[in-house]
Amino acid sequence: VSPLRGWPALAALLAAGTIVALTLLAGDWWVAAPAGFILGILTRGLLAPVLAGAAGLLGWGIPLAAMAMQAPVGRAAVAIGAILGAPDPLRGAVAVVLTLLIGALLGLAGSWAGVSLRRLSEVQERG
Amino acid sequence: MERRITRAAALLLALVVVAGLLWVCGGGVRSLPAPARLLDPVNGLWTMAPEAASPPQTLHLPGLRAQTTVTFDGSGVPHVQAARDDDLFLALGYLHARDRLFEMDLFRRQAEGRLAEILGLEALSTDELQLDLGLVRTAQTEWARLPGTSPARAAVLAYTAGVNARIREDEATNRLPAMFKALGYQPWPWAPVDSMLLRGLLAEDLAYQKGPLQAVRLDQSLGTALTAQWFPTLPPNEQHPYASGGSGRAALEAPAVAASTPADDAQHAVATALARLPSVGRHQLFGASNSWAVDGTRSAGGKPLMANDPHLSLTLPSIWYQVDLESPGYRVSGVTIPGAPVVEIGRNRHISWGATDTQAQATLYYQEKTDPDHPDQYLWQGEWRPFIKIPYEIPVRGQGIARHVTRITVHGPVLTGESPSLAVDWVADSPAPGSYDALLGMMRASGWTSFTDALRAWVGPIQNWTYADDQGNIGLIAPGTYPVVAGGDPSRPLPGTGEDDVVGSIPFGQVPMAFDPPDHVLVSANQRPVGPDYPFFIGGTLDTFDPGYRASEILSQLQAPGRLGVADMERIQLDTRDQLAVRLLPSLLKALGSAGLSPQQDRARRALAGWDGRMDASSSPAAIWETFWDAYLKSVFQPWWSARHVPLPYQEVNVPLTEDLEAWTLHDPTNPAFTPPGAAARTAPGAMVAAFQSAVGELQARSGDDIAGWRWGDLHHRAIPSLAQVAGLGYGPVPSGGDALTPDAAGGEPSVHGPSWRMVVDWGSGTAYGIYPGGQSEDPASDHYRDQLGDWLSGRLRPMLWAGDAARQPAAVTVRLGP
Numbered sequence: 001v002s003p004l005r006g007w008p009a010l011a012a013l014l015a016a017g018t019i020v021a022l023t024l025l026a027g028d029w030w031v032a033a034p035a036g037f038i039l040g041i042l043t044r045g046l047l048a049p050v051l052a053g054a055a056g057l058l059g060w061g062i063p064l065a066a067m068a069m070q071a072p073v074g075r076a077a078v079a080i081g082a083i084l085g086a087p088d089p090l091r092g093a094v095a096v097v098l099t100l101l102i103g104a105l106l107g108l109a110g111s112w113a114g115v116s117l118r119r120l121s122e123v124q125e126r127g
Numbered sequence: 128m129e130r131r132i133t134r135a136a137a138l139l140l141a142l143v144v145v146a147g148l149l150w151v152c153g154g155g156v157r158s159l160p161a162p163a164r165l166l167d168p169v170n171g172l173w174t175m176a177p178e179a180a181s182p183p184q185t186l187h188l189p190g191l192r193a194q195t196t197v198t199f200d201g202s203g204v205p206h207v208q209a210a211r212d213d214d215l216f217l218a219l220g221y222l223h224a225r226d227r228l229f230e231m232d233l234f235r236r237q238a239e240g241r242l243a244e245i246l247g248l249e250a251l252s253t254d255e256l257q258l259d260l261g262l263v264r265t266a267q268t269e270w271a272r273l274p275g276t277s278p279a280r281a282a283v284l285a286y287t288a289g290v291n292a293r294i295r296e297d298e299a300t301n302r303l304p305a306m307f308k309a310l311g312y313q314p315w316p317w318a319p320v321d322s323m324l325l326r327g328l329l330a331e332d333l334a335y336q337k338g339p340l341q342a343v344r345l346d347q348s349l350g351t352a353l354t355a356q357w358f359p360t361l362p363p364n365e366q367h368p369y370a371s372g373g374s375g376r377a378a379l380e381a382p383a384v385a386a387s388t389p390a391d392d393a394q395h396a397v398a399t400a401l402a403r404l405p406s407v408g409r410h411q412l413f414g415a416s417n418s419w420a421v422d423g424t425r426s427a428g429g430k431p432l433m434a435n436d437p438h439l440s441l442t443l444p445s446i447w448y449q450v451d452l453e454s455p456g457y458r459v460s461g462v463t464i465p466g467a468p469v470v471e472i473g474r475n476r477h478i479s480w481g482a483t484d485t486q487a488q489a490t491l492y493y494q495e496k497t498d499p500d501h502p503d504q505y506l507w508q509g510e511w512r513p514f515i516k517i518p519y520e521i522p523v524r525g526q527g528i529a530r531h532v533t534r535i536t537v538h539g540p541v542l543t544g545e546s547p548s549l550a551v552d553w554v555a556d557s558p559a560p561g562s563y564d565a566l567l568g569m570m571r572a573s574g575w576t577s578f579t580d581a582l583r584a585w586v587g588p589i590q591n592w593t594y595a596d597d598q599g600n601i602g603l604i605a606p607g608t609y610p611v612v613a614g615g616d617p618s619r620p621l622p623g624t625g626e627d628d629v630v631g632s633i634p635f636g637q638v639p640m641a642f643d644p645p646d647h648v649l650v651s652a653n654q655r656p657v658g659p660d661y662p663f664f665i666g667g668t669l670d671t672f673d674p675g676y677r678a679s680e681i682l683s684q685l686q687a688p689g690r691l692g693v694a695d696m697e698r699i700q701l702d703t704r705d706q707l708a709v710r711l712l713p714s715l716l717k718a719l720g721s722a723g724l725s726p727q728q729d730r731a732r733r734a735l736a737g738w739d740g741r742m743d744a745s746s747s748p749a750a751i752w753e754t755f756w757d758a759y760l761k762s763v764f765q766p767w768w769s770a771r772h773v774p775l776p777y778q779e780v781n782v783p784l785t786e787d788l789e790a791w792t793l794h795d796p797t798n799p800a801f802t803p804p805g806a807a808a809r810t811a812p813g814a815m816v817a818a819f820q821s822a823v824g825e826l827q828a829r830s831g832d833d834i835a836g837w838r839w840g841d842l843h844h845r846a847i848p849s850l851a852q853v854a855g856l857g858y859g860p861v862p863s864g865g866d867a868l869t870p871d872a873a874g875g876e877p878s879v880h881g882p883s884w885r886m887v888v889d890w891g892s893g894t895a896y897g898i899y900p901g902g903q904s905e906d907p908a909s910d911h912y913r914d915q916l917g918d919w920l921s922g923r924l925r926p927m928l929w930a931g932d933a934a935r936q937p938a939a940v941t942v943r944l945g946p
Contacts, residue, residue, distance in 0.1 A: 082855025
């Protein structure tokens with residue numbers, strides 16, 4: 001399979017982000033990792049972790065953004081920051097950043113495994 | 128080949144890292160919750176945001192028989208209108224669980240001794256104590272004994288169904304309250320026994336007393352003579368009981384059996400029991416609630432005015448949840464406790480009622496007689512009887528199961544080890560299945576007779592119930608089980624061999640009571656409710672009644688010239704005048720007038736000279752007074768405590784010591800107590816001058832030379848911690864006025880105890896007002912998490928509306944609950 005780049009890569013990012021967000025609705029918080037894994041296989045170089053991390057971030061960010069349209073996400077963020085023990089002025093930011101970070105980390109870790117698998121298969125094809 | 132191996136190793140490493148990340152994110156580390164599940168934006172803590180949004184306009188509530196309407200007013204207070212009584216309680220259960228499920232679960236876990244299951248090892252000793260005290264055993268018995276025809280049974284069953292409907296809904300939508308997710312557990316279904324448990328928990332907070340144990344420690348260290356003098360049955364200072372008694376002071380003092388110093392092993396048992404009880408009966412330490420009523424001759428509206436502000440531990444969310452309930456059998460508005468299907472304090476169309484804690488002694492300790500020749504047995508009425516042993520398994524988070532055995536005698540649970548055995552007989556150890564029927568009866572009452580009839584079933588905690596009605600009557604009554612013993616001194620542990628057992632209670636007709644008094648005013652602020660002529664022993668000064676300064680201050684305000692209105696009631700609830708300061712200031716100033724003071728001390732004296740006794744946060748005389756008072760109390764009593772090696776801090780028994788010091792300063796300034804053991808003779812004026820000089824030095828060192836900068840609010844703060852002990856979800860500490868003795872009570876530093884609900888009912892206009900610190904919702908993202916706090920802090924009350932008026936508010940939201 002030829003590696004993705006340009007518009008197809010962007011489309012893959014949006015698709016992966018959407019899938020991650022939709023599967024969160026079903027309680028499957030871990031899907032960002034396999035999504036990153038697939039993006040790692042389908043892309044090359046730095047693009048793989050960037051796309052995978054962004055997909056995880058997007059997937060975890062979309063529900064928050066949608067929720068913010070009709071619910072007090074800001075107050076919830078401050079409360080979550082307080083529960084996590086964050087200091088006063090940073091509570092809301094800490095909650096949002098940590099949430100998005102988890103999505104991004106899952107995507108990044110998945111992409112590392114995907115890239116590793118692709119590289120191993122390339123060696124085997126040549127050898 | 129080498130390259131292949133390297134890349135295979137890289138893949139393996141990547142897979143291991145991914146697996147590890149998934150494991151940490153999804154499973155957590157040790158007892159920490161899983162971060163991905165916690166922060167999952169759809170199912171984690173973030174669900175508090177959509178949960179805080181407005182409710183849908185229609186809701187399906189399984190179990191409802193007919194459509195029920197709930198109108199939430201601008202404060203989030205639900206106004207429930209149901210066509211059937213059981214639907215009313217079903218809806219109430221649903222609403223409690225909707226807004227306070229975590230609080231309800233925490234209450235029942237605390238009462239059942241199952242906190243360690245969610246909090247770990249640190250809560251194990253609390254759980255063991257709770258299992259010993261036996262709230263759950265009592266609640267089970269109460270539920271079993273509640274007759275099938277009892278209105279309370281029907282109410283509790285419907286209420287339980289409502290709570291469980293909401294729990295199921297929360298689980299199905301992954302929207303359990305945030306703290307369940309933070310702590311990583313799910314609530315089990317609500318049971319009727321859980322509602323019974325809450326009554327016991329309230330009794331534990333309000334009426335568990337340690338006085339007899341403290342008395343033993345004082346007898347043993349301070350000596351029986353000094354203990355008897357300093358901790359008498361009747362208060363030595365001026366107080367204002369609201370009820371007159373019968374006759375016979377001799378009967379009152381009958382328990383005054385010469386105290387003997389118990390043997391070492393008994394002392395050890397007392398020390399062991401006291402060490403286990405630091406957190407129970409907290410109300411005794413800060414005990415403070417106000418309630419009063421004036422009749423139509425004193426009010427501007429020509430009908431009674433009633434006010435109540437029960438003082439409890441303040442938390443976010445509050446212990447209270449405000450409601451307005453309407454069904455064929457009930458039309459009542461006031462505050463409920465989440466978990467209980469009743470309005471505890473409020474009004475209906477004809478009467479209003481409030482409560483303060485009586486603090487009468489209802490906790491007795493029994494020293495059980497044991498013998499190595501009779502293992503696992505105790506002697507009672509000449510016969511060796513086996514201890515009843517109940518084994519418990521306590522789940523401890525991250526630690527497995529802990530085992531605990533509770534031993535019980537005829538008197539109650541044993542608080543100590545094998546030998547000696549100290550058992551406790553206390554109010555929540557006696558099943559009181561009639562409590563909810565009593566409260567439901569009050570909710571339905573239409574006059575004094577039906578009100579007091581309902582209270583005949585009340586066992587405890589013994590409360591002073593304030594009453595006012597639309598017919599112009601006011602009243603105060605303190606019904607409940609006041610234990611009467613066959614012999615012995617109930618202010619000390621009694622022998623458990625049978626001769627000093629409880630043989631009855633004060634008859635209902637003789638409990639403290641007043642109705643339509645000739646002076647047209649009734650006040651209860653935890654002061655001893657009866658005068659010296661009352662014929663029964665109901666407790667002494669140690670660890671029981673309030674010193675009476677709040678009651679005196681409130682009475683002085685109510686008896687001032689002029690007719691009273693709602694604004695006056697509001698003003699008195701916020702009153703920060705310290706009557707102790709008002710009484711003692713002339714003596715202090717007189718003593719200082721003849722003392723050699725430094726210029727700084729003289730400036731402080733002049734500041735006090737022009738002071739009105741108000742403990743306002745911005746007041747520098749208030750800072751000087753309180754620092755002086757602490758120093759005065761310490762300078763008089765600490766030397767005795769040190770010399771006699773008293774094993775409990777004098778601050779733990781400072782209520783009677785405050786009464787003593789006031790009485791001696793005013794009427795007995797040469798009392799030998801002023802002379803420290805082994806020191807040169809001293810009198811009250813000398814001790815006051817020394818304490819004043821020390822206080823000025825302390826304030827100068829702390830706040831500088833400028834007396835105007837010594838503000839009471841810099842020394843004294845108020846805080847309202849979050850129930851979940853999350854610092855960022857609480858309030859404060861902020862500078863605060865008031866102290867433990869002012870009507871707007873704020874004892875402790877920081878003060879976390881105070882007016883938990885302020886209510887005023889004006890029968891002239893038929894209106895009522897209330898406010899509590901916090902808000903209706905426990906969801907920190909909700910508009911109603913602490914939206915009442917600002918008004919509470921500034922002393923504004925909010926109208927307690929009936930449903931029709933609430934529905935006309937612009938911010939009202941009406942929800943139809945359908946079967």
